[in-house]
Amino acid sequence: KILQQGWTSFQRYRLWQKLSKGNPYAPSLSLASFQILLDLSYARRVEDIDSSLHHPVNLFKMGASTWHLLFNHLQQVYGDRVRHVHADPLRHMMILHPSSDLLLAHFLWDDREKECSLWVRRLQPSSQDR
Numbered sequence: 001k002i003l004q005q006g007w008t009s010f011q012r013y014r015l016w017q018k019l020s021k022g023n024p025y026a027p028s029l030s031l032a033s034f035q036i037l038l039d040l041s042y043a044r045r046v047e048d049i050d051s052s053l054h055h056p057v058n059l060f061k062m063g064a065s066t067w068h069l070l071f072n073h074l075q076q077v078y079g080d081r082v083r084h085v086h087a088d089p090l091r092h093m094m095i096l097h098p099s100s101d102l103l104l105a106h107f108l109w110d111d112r113e114k115e116c117s118l119w120v121r122r123l124q125p126s127s128q129d130r
Contacts, residue, residue, distance in 0.1 A: 012040040016123045019094070020101045024080050034085045034092070042125050043106070046118040053118075060116045067109055067116050074107075089113075094121070 015029065015037040022028020029037065047053055047060065071093055075082050078095050085092040089111035097103040106119040 008040060012037070012123065016041065016101075019083055020096055020104075022083060024082050027085055028083060029085065031085065031087050038121075042122045043119045046120060049120065060118065061114075062116075071107070071109070 015033055018028050018033070019037065053060070071091075074093070074095060081096040081098065083094045083096070085094075091109040091111065093107040093109070095105045095107075097105075102123040104121050106121050108117045108119065110116070
C-alpha cells in the first residue's frame with residue numbers, strides 16, 4: 001500500500017509539472033494523461049464552495065456566447081498561465097495560480113450541453129480532503 005501511494009504521488013506530481021511547465025499555446029498532456037491527472041488531483045467544485053454562484057441564478061448555465069467571451073478575456077489577461085485541453089464536446093481551460101504552482105482554476109465547458117463548471121484543483125491535499 002505504501003508503494004502504491006508513493007507511485008500515485010509521483011505520477012500526480014509528474015503530470016502536474018508537465019501541465020504547469022508546458023507551452024500555453026499547445027497541449028502539454030495527451031488526453032489520456034490529462035484524464036489521469038484529473039483523477040489523481042484534489043478538486044472541489046466552486047458551486048460547492050460558494051452556493052451564491054448557483055442560486056438563485058445558475059451562472060454556469062449561461063449562454064455559450066457569454067462563456068466564450070469570458071474564456072477569450074481570461075486567455076488575454078492570464079496568457080502564459082492558461083492551459084487548454086480539448087476533447088469534443090468538452091473544452092478544459094486551466095489557469096495556474098500566479099504565486100503557487102500547486103493550485104489552479106479549471107473551467108470545463110460542455111459544447112453539447114452549453115454549460116460550464118468551475119473547479120479548484122490542487123496538487124496536494126488540503127485539510128478539507130483529509
